Amino acid sequence: MTIIAGVFSVMAVICYMLCFKLATERVEVPQNNTKFNFGDLMKSLVTNRSLIGIITAAILLLLVMLTMQGMNAYLFPNFYGNVAAQSVAALAGSLVMLVVCAPLATKLSAKYGKKELAIGSCLFGAVVYLICWVLKPENPYTYVVFYMVANIGVGFFNMVIWAMITDVIDDAEVKNGVREDGTIYSVYSFARKIGQALSSGMIGALLSVIGYSAATAFNPEVVNGIFNMTCIIPAIGFVGIALVLMFLYPLSKNRVEANVLELKKRRGEI
Known part of the structure; x- marks a missing residue:
């Protein structure tokens, strides 16, 4: 296993190097010779409402996804007494992402807006x-059918969230006059890592709330609690994401289009 892992690691490094060497950069970004100021950077990030909004929504998304997936490991064997259905649920959730969300996300976000699509889903x-x-x-x-359909809510937002980061970058450039792709992407990625770390203990905390243990795993009140948590916590998370996008994240379809138009004017493209 160690040898196989080493081989795959070397292959990954080779692929990254080929990607770096063979990629052609077609978008020329003017060189920014402004002296780096950490204080100005932190002030810009803290006051960047769109970045704060998308980070908050992304962390909630991670919590929802973890709860949906993690609680199934207890719901099917303990509440339903059917472990095989858990595999069917995992497959069904992936199929929804592939068959429904992936083909339609671009078209729906272009018509209604990424923020609006995420809120609705x-x-x-x-x-x-x-x-x-x-x-x-x-x-x-x-x-499983309910789980599969509910995955549409996760799927569309998960599909468009990385495109929404580009909108955040455009918005920051309109406001500050500086393109900060690397900074915003890195801050967002770091925040997601924090969210993943926080969510890692969430399932255990939920099980503790309902009194789950090896001795009580099949008690009626515990298995009912498992079902309730499996449904209620994702529902709360979904509503939380929608509220964050509604009231904190400001980049509606009209705002995004206005930013794109403004940047084209500044670059002399129109």
Whole structure:
């Protein structure tokens, strides 16, 4: 296993080097000789409402995705007594991403806006989970259908979120007159790492709240608590994402289009 891991690591390094050497940069960015000032950088980031909004929404997205995936490991064996259905759910969730979200994300975001698409899909996911919680399906494969449909809420936002970072970069350039791709991408990526670290213990915390342990794993109140947490926490997370995008993240479709137009004027493209 160690040898195989080493071989793949070397292949990864080779691929990265080939990507670097063979890539052709077609977009020329004017050289910025401004002296780096850490204080100005932090002030710019802290006051960047669009960046703060997308970071907050991304962290909530990670928490929702972790809960949806992680709680299934307890829901199917403990509540439904059917481990096989867990694999079906994982496959169904991936198929929704591939068949529904990936082909439609670009078209829908172009028509309605990335922010608007993300808000709509997240509210849709919340409604699906609330309906599932109220109906409390007894058949595990009926729950799989709810899980598959709810993945649309995660899928569309997960598809467009990296394009939304580009909108954040454009917005910062319009305001500050400086293109800060690397800085904004790195801050966003670092914030996601923090979110992943925070979310790693979330499943354990949720199970502790409902009194889960090896001895109580199949107690009626515990298995019911597992089902409730599996539905309610993602629904709350979906609503939280929608609220953040509505009231904190300012880059609506009209705002994004206005920023693109302004930058084209500054670059003499129109």
